[in-house]
Amino acid sequence: MHVVHLAAEALPYVKVGGLADVLGSLPRALAAEGVRATVVLPRYRAIARALEPLGEVRYRFAGAERTARVWGDEAGGVQYRFLEVDPDWDAPYAPPEAERYLRFNLAVVAWLEGQAHDLVHAHDWHAAYAVRRAARPAVFTIHNLAFQGVLEPEAFARLTGEAPDAELLEGGRVNLMKGAILAARWVTTVSPRYAREIQTPEFGIGLEEVLRSVAPRLRGVLNGLDMDAWNPATDPHLPQRYDADHLERKRRNRVALLAVLRLDPGLPAVGAVTRLTWQKGFDLVLEVLPRILDLGVNFVLLGTGEAELERGFAEMARRYPRRVAFRAAFDEVRAHRIYGGADYFLMPSRYEPCGLAQMIAMRYGTPPIARATGGLADTVEDGVTGVLFEEASGEGVLAGVRRMLELEAEPLARAGMTRDFSWGPRAREYVRLYEEALR
Template sequence: MAPSIDSSARVLFVTPECAPMTKTGGLGDVSAALPEALRAAGMDVRTLLPGYEEVLGVMAHAQLRASVRVLGFDCRLLDAGAFIVVDCPELYARDGSPYQSRDGRDWDDNPVRFGVFCKLAALLATPDSPLAWRPDLVHCNDWPAALAPVYLHGERERAATVMTVHNLAFQGLCDPALVGPLEVPASYFTPDGLEFYGKLSFLKGGLVYADALTTVSPTYAREIQTPDFGSGLDGLLRRRRDVLTGILNGIDTQTWNPATDARIARRYDAGRLEAKAENKAALQRRLHLPVDEDLPLLGAVGRFTHQKGIDLLAAAADELVAMPAQIVVLGKGEPEHQRELAAVAARHPGRVAVAIGFNEDLAHAIEAGADVFLMPSRFEPCGLNQMYSQRYGTPPVARATGGLVDTVIDGVTGFLFESAESAALVAAVRRALAAYRDPARWTRIQRAAMARDFSWGEAARRYADLYRRLATVPQR
């Protein structure tokens, strides 16, 4: 039976990454901002993180609270105030990202690495916890945290559980031979449990056994219940739709604020939009493009993947340049997409600039200096850049999917297109540039975009309400 939860609830926020210490995508940003917003709302929220080298490096003050052996591994639990860190060098002290080596290959033992992580999260939510602090609720994020509700399911006295899906495409599939080593009850490995086409699915386990499910936008919550977006789990999600909620992510409105942003050439706000031109000129110079105030500058920042529609942008580039326009792109990802974009830049010197890698300063410079921001995603659970760009008065052109639908008002704060085709992207950019050539209309669009409230306050309130609704959990 789960305990009552009120505004002062103790919440264990379980995540494989948290900015700025470790981040591979939007989950890292969310894992930093949402717990902070919940703490501001009066909740006692502590974030459970694996002890990667980057994490331990900034937590030298952390105090050892317990040593435990989990799934055959010796782990130390370090208390760093708002963070509880799982220190197990054998599993987490590696050169690379949380999930991959530097050459982009998944760590072979990821199921064990995150199985240990989940087992510890579950342990902390039961009377057997070695810590004095015990959560009322465990909030699990994406597949690396998804076995925690599985481990807690059979406990007579336990915390309530929430499973948040940030991207359903990543499911944590592994060999069913690991059922035993992971200490998952064999009775759970069925089509109604963790089995997914012969594999063990971490994420499916969380979706089956958590008390409540959330995802990161209302539209994505509806989309993942369909075959087109459900990644084979749409039937399960339809069955559990009564406990599935879409809660739109927010953004860090202090970090992403053109009025105070130290990373941009000239600060500005909705009342000083003329200063935006200095950021455009600085961006053009930085990326070795001709400085031209009148030539529209299209910007894009993100991972170079099929999901993000980067191939649609590459296919559309010749037509976009001919409108005429300049294009700047920052990101990294799949080698074939990097080659496609490099070829585009080679065809259009002085018109297209591509920066491979990720640079936070340049990301801010693009948001501030571009005239239009491009997000041609095939699917987008929430998306953050379209909110950043609106805050910076850089109207987005985005595909009408997921959180992009929930955050961009077509023709008012940006421009949406339906089909995942380069021709649809080109048509939407034409609409945007028609507005751009009407200065009065463009200023209205910029100011309407900048007036949107994308802070974390509303999301924190929604999660607090969800926690309160989880007052009791019936035995299954």
């Protein structure tokens, strides 16, 4: 079976969010199950890796014939192809976003016509239009329903040469994700609970009725974790490596982390590595952070995002220099050291399609304190590997931290480290979906 994946980002070439982790790991896991995988991405200027020129493909866009240069590479036994539709396209999600990804989709459809393949697997709205136009059956995965690819009908018709029909229109505008949901043989999300949540008004973001209409072919498949890349026994970024049988070594990582950050060495640390957005719920943490500190913990936060939240946490770090550490940056080394050095890991998301951070935290013996939503509820076992709280509020966060401090942390840490979050079982579930789609 040959499956072609279409996406906006993938490791090891370009990464903005968790989608890149999935497209870096899932195709390799599928290859281990005997599925040939090719991943197709836009050719961004930010891709520094040397690529092999493979020719050109012609396609029609905005009423004119266009040419896209095709580049190739291989990583981890997986073929990668890059279509250069705009030489000035620096990185994923740069404006004009809808126009650029429509152009990419049209080039992909033209390129697919010359390729021997069995099935298309498109990821999020950036690859949604190809689901409608591809000649082969398609699986469409919703990684985050909040971003749907919406544009005006006049612009869509001008760019694609297609008059939008009822399957594309939602509220008078073209909705590319809706079109893919209705056209795909299977629609998947990245956790079973999120597949149920998005069929409700609270989480459906206007598409709940559409999703309920395809419920018999809607499936939640939990994302996996690269267990080799995230392994405290071999992690080169940790001052002290450890495993579930040597958790006492983990404490040395906390000592080192707190020493570097100049925080109180006598108190446990609540850590977080995140994007500072409304979805992630850290405005709720900011509301009650002084009261969290009153419970007798340090707080360590690494992440960037909304300017107001960055300013708020920077002010907290100034106000409590021995208790709060905040860095507004992406720092891979510090991220690993927070996972390995914190005592607890905080994830107060308002919604979370899957989430990888809680899996990493459990892998590192750092029990999560998480809101019971989406993939967090599917992976964190309340009172066994971490703590779940229900209410998306400052009081909910505070109650979650308080409850964690009442529990004995070491049994939770050991239990979390024994859980298998690897891609193998998830890849086998996708293989079954592919087989059903082809039938």
